[in-house]
Structures are given as C-alpha cells and as structure tokens.
Amino acid sequence: MKTEKPGKSKGEWSATLPSLLWLVVFVLVPLLVIFVIAFRPTLPEGGVGEGWSLEAVRSLADPAYPLLLWRTLWISALTTALCLGLGLPVAFCLARLSPRWRGLVLLLIVVPFWTNFVIRVFAWQQLLHAEGWVAKTLRALHLLGENDRLLGNSGAVVVVSVYTFLPFAILPLFAAAEKFDFGLLDAARDLGAGAFRAFRSVFIPGIRQGLITAFLVVFIPMLGSYVVPDMVGGADSGMIGNRIAQRNFNDRNLPAAAALSGALTLLVLGPMLIRRKRRESA
Amino acid sequence: MGTLLRFENVTRRFGDFTAVDDVTLDVEKGETFSLLGPSGCGKTTLLRMAAGFDRPDSGRILLDGRDITHLPPDQRPVNTVFQSYALFPHLSVRDNIAFGPKLKGWSAAEVKRETERMLELAALDLKLRQRLLVELDAIHDEVGITFLYVTHDQGEAMSISDRIAVMNRGVIEQTGKPAEIYETPRSSFVAAFIGDTNFLDGRVVESGGRFSRCAIDGLGEVVIDNDRAVAAGEVVHVSLRPEKIVVMREKPEVGADANAVRGKVEDVIYFGSHTRYWVRCGEWRLCAEMQHRRFQLDEKAPAWGDEVWLSWHANDGFLLDRYRVEDEALLTLPDED
Numbered sequence: 063m064k065t066e067k068p069g070k071s072k073g074e075w076s077a078t079l080p081s082l083l084w085l086v087v088f089v090l091v092p093l094l095v096i097f098v099i100a101f102r103p104t105l106p107e108g109g110v111g112e113g114w115s116l117e118a119v120r121s122l123a124d125p126a127y128p129l130l131l132w133r134t135l136w137i138s139a140l141t142t143a144l145c146l147g148l149g150l151p152v153a154f155c156l157a158r159l160s161p162r163w164r165g166l167v168l169l170l171i172v173v174p175f176w177t178n179f180v181i182r183v184f185a186w187q188q189l190l191h192a193e194g195w196v197a198k199t200l201r202a203l204h205l206l207g208e209n210d211r212l213l214g215n216s217g218a219v220v221v222v223s224v225y226t227f228l229p230f231a232i233l234p235l236f237a238a239a240e241k242f243d244f245g246l247l248d249a250a251r252d253l254g255a256g257a258f259r260a261f262r263s264v265f266i267p268g269i270r271q272g273l274i275t276a277f278l279v280v281f282i283p284m285l286g287s288y289v290v291p292d293m294v295g296g297a298d299s300g301m302i303g304n305r306i307a308q309r310n311f312n313d314r315n316l317p318a319a320a321a322l323s324g325a326l327t328l329l330v331l332g333p334m335l336i337r338r339k340r341r342e343s344a
Numbered sequence: 345m346g347t348l349l350r351f352e353n354v355t356r357r358f359g360d361f362t363a364v365d366d367v368t369l370d371v372e373k374g375e376t377f378s379l380l381g382p383s384g385c386g387k388t389t390l391l392r393m394a395a396g397f398d399r400p401d402s403g404r405i406l407l408d409g410r411d412i413t414h415l416p417p418d419q420r421p422v423n424t425v426f427q428s429y430a431l432f433p434h435l436s437v438r439d440n441i442a443f444g445p446k447l448k449g450w451s452a453a454e455v456k457r458e459t460e461r462m463l464e465l466a467a468l469d470l471k472l473r474q475r476l477l478v479e480l481d482a483i484h485d486e487v488g489i490t491f492l493y494v495t496h497d498q499g500e501a502m503s504i505s506d507r508i509a510v511m512n513r514g515v516i517e518q519t520g521k522p523a524e525i526y527e528t529p530r531s532s533f534v535a536a537f538i539g540d541t542n543f544l545d546g547r548v549v550e551s552g553g554r555f556s557r558c559a560i561d562g563l564g565e566v567v568i569d570n571d572r573a574v575a576a577g578e579v580v581h582v583s584l585r586p587e588k589i590v591v592m593r594e595k596p597e598v599g600a601d602a603n604a605v606r607g608k609v610e611d612v613i614y615f616g617s618h619t620r621y622w623v624r625c626g627e628w629r630l631c632a633e634m635q636h637r638r639f640q641l642d643e644k645a646p647a648w649g650d651e652v653w654l655s656w657h658a659n660d661g662f663l664l665d666r667y668r669v670e671d672e673a674l675l676t677l678p679d680e681d
C-alpha cells in the first residue's frame with residue numbers, strides 16, 4: 063500500500079492559503095517592519111534614518127516603564143477578569159434561552175457596534191462627567207465624595223474598557239456554552255453537587271476553549287489599548303499604548319515607538335509560545 | 345413493603361401544553377417499576393421531577409412519606425442513569441467514577457481504592473446498555489434498590505418490571521403487573537399499545553350474573569364476560585387478543601359461555617412459532633393467532649381463502665372501561681385491500 067508522506071496535502075494547502083497570505087501580509091510583514099525600525103537611528107527632525115542603531119532599544123530602560131508596564135498589566139487583567147465574570151452568566155443564560163429569544167438578545171449585544179467606538183466613548187465621557195447625572199446621583203446618595211471624580215482615573219478606564227470588550231467576551235463564551243451538554247449539569251447535581259459546584263466543576267471546564275478565546279480577545283487588545291485611557295483616563299492612568307502613541311505622534315520618534323511596540327509584542331507572544339512548546343513536548 | 349416514591353396529583357405544563365396531567369402514582373420499596381408509553385407521553389418529564397431536575401406546577405412528590413417536591417437534586421437520595429450516559433468529557437474515566445464519591449465526602453484513599461475496583465469491573469464495551477441492565481439487575485438483587493425505569497419498548501417493560509404504569513398524553517392509563525396490563529387492559533389505548541388485539545363493539549341485549557349476551561352489528565350475538573357490571577341496552581367495547589381465538593376447519597362444539605363464528609381467511613402470515621390469520625366474519629375482520637406445536641402432526645393449517653370457524657371463550661375477551669376510536673390506529677393489522 064502506498065503511504066502518504068507526512069505533511070500537508072495539496073488540498074490542505076489551498077484551504078489554508080488565503081488565511082496564511084492574510085497573516086503574512088497584515089501581521090508578519092508589519093511586525094518585521096516594526097522590529098527593523100526599532101534598530102534604526104532617529105532623525106532630529108523626526109522620521110527614520112539609514113543604518114543601524116541601538117539607541118531606541120536602550121530607551122526601553124526608561125525608569126518610568128516598569129510602573130507603566132505594571133499599570134498596563136493590572137488594568138488589562140482586571141478588565142479581562144470582569145469581562146469573563148460578567149460574560150459567563152450571560153453566555154450561560156443565553157444558551158438556555160429558547161432560540162427565538164436567544165436571537166433577540168444576541169442582536170441587542172451586537173447593536174452597540176453600529177455606533178462608532180469613539181462616539182460611544184464620548185458618550186461615556188458625558189455619562190461619567192462631574193456634572194453628569196450619574197455623578198450627581200452618587201453624590202446625592204453620599205456614595206461619592208465632593209471632590210471625587212468618576213472621570214480621569216484608572217477606574218474609568220476599567221469601566222469603559224469592560225463596556226467596550228464585554229460583547230467580544232460574550233460571543234466566544236456563548237459559542238462554547240451553546241455546544242455544552244446541559245444534561246451534564248443534571249448529572250452532576252444528581253451525584254450530589256450543589257448548583258454552584260456543578261457550575262464550577264462541570265460547566266466551566268466544559269467551555270474551557272471559549273474561556274481561552276474570550277481571554278485572548280480581551281486581554282491582548284487591552285495591552286495595546288490607548289484610546290480609552292486617553293479619553294476617560296487621567297495623568298496617572300496612562301498605559302503603554304498611550305506612551306507608544308506619544309512617542310509616535312508627539313515626539314515623532316518612530317524607532318522608540320517601534321522598540322516599545324516590539325517589546326510589548328514579545329511580551330505577549332513569549333508566554334504563548336512557551337505554553338505551546340510545553341504542550342507539544344508534553 | 346410500603347410506598348417509597350409517591351407522585352400525588354402531579355401536573356406539569358410547558359406553556360399551554362400539559363406534559364403531565366394530574367398523575368398519582370405509587371412506587372413500592374424494592375420493586376422495579378416501569379413507565380411505559382409512546383414518545384412524548386411525559387415519561388421523562390415525570391422522571392425528571394422525581395430526580396429534582398424539574399418541578400411540578402401542582403401536586404406533590406413524596407419520598408418515604410417526606411415531601412421532596414422542592415428539594416434540589418443533590419439533596420435527594422434518588423439517582424438517575426442518563427439516557428446519554430452523561431459522562432463528563434473533561435474528566436478521565438477514573439475521575440468520572442470518582443466524581444460522586446468525592447462529593448459524598450469520601451476520603452482520598454477510599455475514593456482511590458474504590459475507583460480502582462470499579463475500573464476492573466467496568467470494562468466499557470459496545471454492549472454497554474445490556475451490561476448495564478444486567479449489572480443493575482444484580483445490584484437490585486443484592487441491595488434491594490427500587491428502580492423506576494422509563495421505556496417505550498413494551499417488551500422491555502414486560503420482561504424486567506414488577507409493575508408497569510402505561511402512560512398516554514400525560515395521563516396514566518393503567519397501573520399493574522405486566523400480566524394484568526396485558527390480560528385485563530382497562531382502556532383501548534392499553535390494549536392496543538401492549539400487543540395486538542381485536543376491538544369488538546356491540547349492545548348488551550341480556551345481562552346475566554357472570555356472562556351477558558351482546559349483539560354485534562354485522563357479526564351476530566356473542567357471549568361476554570361481565571368484567572364489570574353491564575346493563576341491558578348499554579354499548580360495550582371488548583378487547584379480544586389474537587392468540588385467544590382458536591381457528592378450526594370444522595364447526596366446534598361450544599357451550600353457552602363460548603362463541604363460534606364463521607369466516608373466510610383473507611390474509612395469512614407465517615411466523616415460525618405461530619401463524620397469524622386475518623379472517624373475514626360478516627362485516628368484521630378478526631385477527632387470530634395459532635401456535636404450531638407439533639411439526640407436520642398438527643391439523644393442516646388453513647390457507648388463504650379457506651372457510652374457517654373462529655371460537656373463543658367469553659372469559660378470553662375483556663370488557664374495556666374506556667374506548668377511543670383513534671387507538672385503533674395503534675394496531676398492526678394490515679389494511680384491507
């Protein structure tokens with residue numbers, strides 16, 4: 063019998079070719095460009111010079127960066143945790159709804175996408191404004207001090223980021239929950255598990271893939287987030303993304319911006335690659 | 345023995361559809377009890393309420409006399425074997441087995457020892473279902489567990505149950521031992537759902553003590569057993585199982601408590617152990633079944649077109665309490681052609 067050589071068959075190649083091309087052209091090439099620019103010299107009038115230089119890479123040793131990195135990480139982690147925490151019960155209930163209601167609720171979840179993202183963040187600015195009705199109500203209830211602000215701090219960044227990313231978390235969680243066999247929850251209850259225990263030790267592991275996807279689609283864009291901190295955050299809630307934008311647009315120091323971007327990319331890809339290697343060798 | 349599980353006037357609606365309609369049912373301690381009925385009759389709904397996965401809209405469920413209607417499943421000493429096996433896909437076989445015991449608070453060592461023992465016992469194979477039944481039967485004999493079994497296979501229900509409840513459209517039509525259900529069906533549904541039968545209807549012309557005489561349009565007068573009290577003039581429906589009818593070539597000698605009617609064979613189906621005949625008697629078409637006891641020594645079997653006599657004892661028919669025309673559709677009689 064003739065045996066197939068290991069590796070991809072012709073059909074497999076032609077099926078993956080479009081997405082491969084897309085990845086190369088829109089992800090791999092820009093990444094390479096960024097990495098190359100990071101090793102270029104800076105021109106005084108802005109722009110990228112010829113030749114090679116380690117100047118931009120050395121600029122990563124800025125003493126302000128560890129704090130910036132730490133803030134970026136915790137804001138991203140908290141936002142991701144809140145998105146998963148809020149998305150899970152929503153996905154669970156959605157999967158249990160009758161198909162008719164499910165369609166309607168899904169529509170409501172994606173409806174905000176019809177309005178431009180920046181405009182929606184503007185709306186949040188109004189909502190959280192010191193003279194807005196939310197702040198006024200909270201102040202009247204003595205839940206907010208006279209000098210406390212809802213806007214211009216990391217809290218506002220987290221709230222608006224959760225608002226922005228929640229639908230992106232709900233959709234993969236729902237896709238996984240929809241395939242989950244809810245009879246398994248009955249079985250767990252039958253074997254003596256309480257409702258919460260069944261949810262935690264049967265439902266959560268059952269939609270693991272959805273959780274991973276939801277984590278990735280929230281956490282990774284959050285690391286590079288700069289519009290939200292720029293618009294609703296304050297001086298002490300800037301994230302790495304804001305710094306990159308500042309380097310790029312204000313300082314016109316493209317190599318420094320590229321070095322920071324490249325470092326962030328490595329920071330994200332590094333753990334993922336290590337995880338993959340571990341899983342392959344396991 | 346006493347009642348273990350009791351459904352008391354249990355009703356469950358989904359929207360304006362009533363899936364379980366005022367069911368009252370007692371399952372005795374230690375028995376194997378089957379819920380038998382066609383697809384969608386409400387068996388699973390009833391079982392889910394017993395396990396606690398669902399709540400009745402009205403009525404109560406009692407376990408050992410205690411009201412468990414609103415008790416969550418994890419607090420009921422009731423266990424379900426799931427139709428889909430319900431194995432947790434994210435756990436290994438070992439962890440699947442250990443899931444329940446861990447929740448019951450067994451020590452890690454106990455859990456490990458018992459899972460090892462189970463793994464030796466439970467080599468999973470393709471005949472899982474049969475093995476499961478055998479295994480459950482063994483457990484049943486060993487520890488006297490009470491089984492509430494759900495099936496739409498009447499053969500399965502008859503062979504494994506101590507008692508059966510026959511369900512139809514959310515209602516229990518009859519509860520009893522397998523032989524009672526088969527031999528003394530209360531309704532046309534029970535008679536037709538379990539095995540085959542002939543339905544005869546007629547008007548009582550003379551009611552006696554043990555037997556009555558009944559005029560059947562297009563067949564003549566027959567004698568029936570008074571399974572329940574009947575009055576002259578009453579319209580009655582009788583279920584007559586095919587194997588109770590004797591098919592003969594010659595006119596049989598029958599007494600006052602038996603019937604003999606003349607007919608012509610219209611259809612014959614040979615089944616090996618027995619043969620089925622559909623015989624035209626006046627305006628009726630009756631199904632009769634004959635066992636073959638002795639190869640080539642039995643009287644030569646009647647064939648298509650033969651003139652025959654059908655006879656049965658009044659006792660062999662059963663007077664129905666309830667009759668519905670649509671239940672005739674459940675019979676497997678071939679169409680007239």
Ligand SMILES: Nc1ncnc2c1ncn2[C@@H]1O[C@H](COP(=O)(O)OP(=O)(O)OP(=O)(O)O)[C@@H](O)[C@H]1O
Binds near residue numbers: 363381384389390495
């Ligand atoms: N959650 C539900 N929502 C709406 N209707 C339901 C629900 N569960 C059951 N039903 C309906 O109730 C009726 C009884 O269902 P049930 O599952 O109890 O039938 P069954 O006797 O177990 O049938 P089968 O032999 O096919 O398993 C069916 O018509 C079913 O469509």
Ligand SMILES: [Mg+2]
Binds near residue numbers: 387388389
């Ligand atoms: Mg069912």
